[in-house]
Amino acid sequence: MRQMKKKSKILNVAIDAVTNKEALEIAIGYIESSSTKKIYTPNPEIVMMAQTNDSIMRLLNEGDLVVPDGIGIIVASKIKKLELKERVAGVDLVDNILKFCAKEKKSFFILGGKPGIAELACEKIKELHVGSVVAGYFHGYFKETEDEKILRKINDAEPDVVFVCLGAPKQEIWIDKYHKEIHCKLIMGVGGSVDIYAGTVKRAPQIFINLGLEWFYRLIKEPWRFKRMLVLPRFLIKVLFS
Numbered sequence: 335m336r337q338m339k340k341k342s343k344i345l346n347v348a349i350d351a352v353t354n355k356e357a358l359e360i361a362i363g364y365i366e367s368s369s370t371k372k373i374y375t376p377n378p379e380i381v382m383m384a385q386t387n388d389s390i391m392r393l394l395n396e397g398d399l400v401v402p403d404g405i406g407i408i409v410a411s412k413i414k415k416l417e418l419k420e421r422v423a424g425v426d427l428v429d430n431i432l433k434f435c436a437k438e439k440k441s442f443f444i445l446g447g448k449p450g451i452a453e454l455a456c457e458k459i460k461e462l463h464v465g466s467v468v469a470g471y472f473h474g475y476f477k478e479t480e481d482e483k484i485l486r487k488i489n490d491a492e493p494d495v496v497f498v499c500l501g502a503p504k505q506e507i508w509i510d511k512y513h514k515e516i517h518c519k520l521i522m523g524v525g526g527s528v529d530i531y532a533g534t535v536k537r538a539p540q541i542f543i544n545l546g547l548e549w550f551y552r553l554i555k556e557p558w559r560f561k562r563m564l565v566l567p568r569f570l571i572k573v574l575f576s
């Protein structure tokens with residue numbers, strides 16, 4: 335079922351004011367439609383990148399569904415009294431889509447992660463969501479000269495859904511460049527989800543997620559991300575003065 339979506343602009347990036355449930359309904363509508371649709375899951379980091387990179391700004395605003403990932407986006411929406419209702423974490427949306435795919439026998443392809451990780455993730459997904467149809471997988475450390483080969487591999491596998499896990503903004507740029515050449519119903523940039531399914535990265539315990547502190551848990555577990563996370567206060571200050 336397609337729905338009319340309201341957009342909220344956070345530093346000029348138009349983000350859909352959808353709940354997790356609505357995002358899933360829209361994604362299912364895409365999977366059941368005939369053209370290729372793109373879903374992006376921006377967090378404050380990529381919104382900040384878009385401030386100085388016109389091409390990232392353009393491609394995010396061309397997403398068919400752009401969900402508010404990252405609690406920072408929701409805080410920004412509250413500061414500006416906009417309509418973003420709840421955080422739609424990329425990995426939660428992926429899981430809901432995978433559940434639907436397993437039930438309806440829709441196939442998926444995972445592109446990304448270190449060699450062996452996408453394959454492991456597919457195995458785990460098959461255990462988790464019985465009935466899953468894996469169309470294929472490929473690691474994310476390929477050269478640009480291999481793009482053609484990868485496009486062929488994806489198209490030969492005829493997936494309904496393609497999950498691109500190359501980290502931001504590489505995955506968004508790749509999707510923007512090739513979505514017209516990929517024959518599928520839905521293509522989605524979902525960063526580190528592949529590592530979570532493979533089990534090489536653990537998601538924060540639910541209590542951290544509920545308190546909006548998943549970023550803090552990640553900081554404790556992966557302290558080298560500290561520098562990357564400094565963008566969060568800069569983002570909020572920019573929103574405050576925008």
Ligand code: UDP
Pocket residue numbers: 445446447448473474475499500501502504524525526527528529
């Ligand atoms: N990754 C990849 N190719 C690359 C860079 C990253 O496949 O050239 C993968 C990486 O192995 C990881 C995923 O992208 O599985 C997400 O990386 P990261 O955690 O840095 O991104 P984030 O989700 O935080 O944007």
